[in-house]
Amino acid sequence: MRTERNLTRLDRVFARLDREPERPAHLDVPRMSRHRVVLCGSTLAFYLAIVVAVLTTSWLVRFDWQVMFFRPYQQWPEIHAFLDYWVVLGQRGPTAVMVAAWLGWRSWRQHTLRPLLMFGAALLLLNATVGAAKIGMGRLGPHYATAIGSNEMWLGGDIFPSGHTANAVVTWGILAYMASTPRTRRYLSALSAVVSLSVGLTTVYLGTHWLSDVFLGWAAGLLILLALPWFEPLISRIEAAVLGLRDSWRARRAGTAALPGPVTAPVGVPAMVPQRPAAEESAPARETVGAARAGRPPAYLAPGPHTARSERTPVTPAGSRRPPHPDRVSRGTTSARPVAGG
Numbered sequence: 484m485r486t487e488r489n490l491t492r493l494d495r496v497f498a499r500l501d502r503e504p505e506r507p508a509h510l511d512v513p514r515m516s517r518h519r520v521v522l523c524g525s526t527l528a529f530y531l532a533i534v535v536a537v538l539t540t541s542w543l544v545r546f547d548w549q550v551m552f553f554r555p556y557q558q559w560p561e562i563h564a565f566l567d568y569w570v571v572l573g574q575r576g577p578t579a580v581m582v583a584a585w586l587g588w589r590s591w592r593q594h595t596l597r598p599l600l601m602f603g604a605a606l607l608l609l610n611a612t613v614g615a616a617k618i619g620m621g622r623l624g625p626h627y628a629t630a631i632g633s634n635e636m637w638l639g640g641d642i643f644p645s646g647h648t649a650n651a652v653v654t655w656g657i658l659a660y661m662a663s664t665p666r667t668r669r670y671l672s673a674l675s676a677v678v679s680l681s682v683g684l685t686t687v688y689l690g691t692h693w694l695s696d697v698f699l700g701w702a703a704g705l706l707i708l709l710a711l712p713w714f715e716p717l718i719s720r721i722e723a724a725v726l727g728l729r730d731s732w733r734a735r736r737a738g739t740a741a742l743p744g745p746v747t748a749p750v751g752v753p754a755m756v757p758q759r760p761a762a763e764e765s766a767p768a769r770e771t772v773g774a775a776r777a778g779r780p781p782a783y784l785a786p787g788p789h790t791a792r793s794e795r796t797p798v799t800p801a802g803s804r805r806p807p808h809p810d811r812v813s814r815g816t817t818s819a820r821p822v823a824g825g
Contacts, residue, residue, distance in 0.1 A: 513660060513668075515712040523709040530702040537622075537643070537695050540634045547693040548632060551625045555688040566685045573647030573682035578654040579606065586661065596722045598661050604714050605653050608707045613649050616703070617641040625690050645692045645700030648683035652704025655679060660708060679704065 513519070536543040556563055571577055586598035622643035623635040636643075655678050659671035683697035692700075 533699045570685045573651040645696040648700030649704040651679040651682040656708045
């Protein structure tokens with residue numbers, strides 16, 4: 484008796500992937516709706532508020548110092564080893580490789596470059612905005628602070644805003660942004676929020692960032708994710724241009740392959756000449772030979788006017804075998820003398 488194997492959850496996942504269309508016709512692409520514009524404006528206001536609070540050495544700076552003197556890594560040393568590895572989820576290099584591998588597979592599966600292009604645009608915006616803010620404000624971290632209670636601004640540092648936090652928001656948030664259904668986007672948004680919050684708090688635990696650095700990093704990463712729909716038209720044009728170049732290159736390769744050069748037979752092997760039908764060869768072949776005869780005399784004929792054999796006098800090395808005779812006429816002509824009878 485034959486029994487069928489029960490499908491595991493992994494088998495069902497792969498079966499679902501196999502049934503997925505190669506290029507979905509209707510993707511739920513995020514748009515710059517009014518709700519998103521309001522969120523973007525609120526996040527920008529929060530970003531500016533954090534910057535102003537730090538520049539004016541407000542209560543936020545004092546709270547930064549209180550957290551630093553609390554030294555969380557000394558209060559809970561048992562989780563220090565785990566959080567040393569967990570903070571890697573905010574480092575740009577390893578996370579970019581992992582997310583790019585997943586989005587690259589999605590691009591290959593769906594025959595579209597949009598996932599990779601959107602991820603590249605998000606990383607470019609992240610490096611430009613966060614890097615410029617870090618260099619421009621130059622804040623020192625807790626381990627390098629010079630004066631208790633100061634905001635440590637414009638002293639050559641590069642920690643404000645937190646790069647680990649902003650990178651975690653953008654890198655893991657782009658997975659939610661690229662989700663194909665609203666339900667999947669909600670789940671991935673919640674997951675990326677948890678990861679980015681935990682990575683930001685981990686940097687505070689390790690003493691590498693002020694708490695205000697983490698707040699500004701969250702705002703900086705969220706601003707990039709909220710602004711991505713504005714770049715969708717540009718990404719579509721770039722994708723169309725790249726795919727057009729690919730199609731033209733394939734067309735050139737196909738045209739070159741369709742016109743092969745002359746085939747030469749190997750040495751010692753007679754070349755196989757394809758036979759044409761007799762109806763094809765008859766008329767053109769005779770015309771070609773006739774044209775060749777009219778244009779150039781055959782090689783075996785002597786140059787000059789060609790005469791019949793009966794009109795030519797046999798020639799020997801010693802001269803003609805017939806002596807000249809005035810009454811001799813050529814063969815084929817009628818004699819002028821009367822024929823005697825009798």
